Amino acid sequence: MMRNGDDLEDDFVVDDLVALSEEEVDSPDLDDEFVADDHDASPPTTTNDQPSQAAASKKRKRREKEKERKKRKLAETQDPKLTQTVALQSPEKLAEYLASMQKRTFKDMSDLELEDLRIPASAIADTSMWTGPRTLDHLVDFIIKVLPNLKTRLSQRPKSTGSPTLLFLTSAALRVADVSRILKDKRLRGEKGGEVAKLFAKHIKLAEHVTYLRRTRVAAAPGTPGRIGKLLCETESISVSQLTHIILDITFRDSKNRNLLDIPETRDEVFKTVLGAPKVLKAIKDGKVQVVLL
Numbered sequence: 001m002m003r004n005g006d007d008l009e010d011d012f013v014v015d016d017l018v019a020l021s022e023e024e025v026d027s028p029d030l031d032d033e034f035v036a037d038d039h040d041a042s043p044p045t046t047t048n049d050q051p052s053q054a055a056a057s058k059k060r061k062r063r064e065k066e067k068e069r070k071k072r073k074l075a076e077t078q079d080p081k082l083t084q085t086v087a088l089q090s091p092e093k094l095a096e097y098l099a100s101m102q103k104r105t106f107k108d109m110s111d112l113e114l115e116d117l118r119i120p121a122s123a124i125a126d127t128s129m130w131t132g133p134r135t136l137d138h139l140v141d142f143i144i145k146v147l148p149n150l151k152t153r154l155s156q157r158p159k160s161t162g163s164p165t166l167l168f169l170t171s172a173a174l175r176v177a178d179v180s181r182i183l184k185d186k187r188l189r190g191e192k193g194g195e196v197a198k199l200f201a202k203h204i205k206l207a208e209h210v211t212y213l214r215r216t217r218v219a220a221a222p223g224t225p226g227r228i229g230k231l232l233c234e235t236e237s238i239s240v241s242q243l244t245h246i247i248l249d250i251t252f253r254d255s256k257n258r259n260l261l262d263i264p265e266t267r268d269e270v271f272k273t274v275l276g277a278p279k280v281l282k283a284i285k286d287g288k289v290q291v292v293l294l
Contacts, residue, residue, distance in 0.1 A: 086259075087251055087293045088128055094293055095121040101261045105271040117276060123284045125245075125292040134251040134294055136178055140185045147292065150245045154183070154219050155190035162213035163242040164197070168222035169270060170249035171260045173200040179222040179249070189219070199223025199231065206230055213237040225266050229273025232280065240279050240289070247292045 086097055098119050106114060127146050132138050144151050153165040168179055180198045183189075189196075194217045199209055201224065209227070214237055221228065221238065231238045248270070250259045261267045274280060275291070283289040 087134060090128065091121040091124040091126050094124045095119060098124075098261075098291075101267060102271050104264075105268045117271070117281065119275060119284060119291055123287065123289065123291055125290045127292065127294075136182050139179070139182050139294075140187050142294070143188060147245065147290075151188060153242075153244060154188045155193045156219075157192045158194040158217040158219055158242060160239070160241070161215060161217055162237050163239040164194075164218045164221040165242050166220040166245045166247065167228060167238075167243065167274070168220065168247045168249065169225050169228065169260065169274060170222065170252060171224065171254065171258075171263055171266045173202040173224065175249070175252060176200045176222050176224060183220045183222060194219025197221040197223065199227045201227050206235065210235045210237045225260075225269035225274050229269050229277070232277045233273050240283050243280070243283060243289050245290050245292055246275070246280075246284075247294050249294050251294050 130146050180196050183196045197218045
């Protein structure tokens with residue numbers, strides 16, 4: 001069912017680890033291309049106290065942002081054994097895991113109906129060769145070693161707009177911003193690679209993303225499932241014609257120790273509007289798209 005407008009609740013799950021305070025609205029991580037910088041609109045100072053107050057305020061904001069980054073970093077590395085258990089399994093085991101999560105989303109469906117939506121093991125990348133940490137610090141090396149075809153495609157200029165070769169699904173807007181920075185690494189993009197999008201609902205209207213995708217040759221599209229789902233199903237501004245990989249960021253956990261598929265809201269968006277989008281599901285079953293559990 002289509003929702004009116006572009007509510008923030010469509011996919012952004014707020015918790016004490018990833019939530020933005022009002023003071024972080026102007027964070028450069030989130031507003032590079034779409035959100036105007038409010039600082040330029042500030043009225044000129046009229047008293048001697050105002051410059052020092054402004055400096056103190058900026059310093060406090062910087063401290064808070066740094067604290068937030070450290071929290072996210074801690075969450076990513078707090079329990080490597082726990083966070084890597086699922087992703088290290090064979091494609092067959094991962095197919096069973098995805099099917100069990102899928103069943104939580106489609107509670108009223110019969111096993112026969114669920115079978116039609118199931119992601120086959122043949123469409124799931126075997127990443128068991130990777131023995132290093134599954135963190136963003138190692139994402140570039142992970143792609144180079146485990147997904148060499150994806151690495152090659154990221155370095156090539158896309159032929160058309162709004163047609164990424166990679167969709168990277170993660171559960172929080174701040175995480176999207178972090179992933180976007182990593183995917184811009186020259187070791188992946190080279191000199192001719194396409195653009196890297198940032199697709200989340202926080203501060204950015206759906207219409208802005210539609211306009212951006214229609215005019216931009218995007219190679220990689222990290223984003224939250226709700227926003228990517230809307231762009232796939234409601235606006236059709238993301239084409240799957242060049243899509244080869246969908247990475248599910250299940251290693252990352254929030255402060256409640258939940259991964260992408262543990263959170264009911266994001267799990268439902270993943271299976272209903274992304275992996276469950278007819279054109280995506282068909283591409284997966286036809287062997288054109290690989291699902292990767294990071």
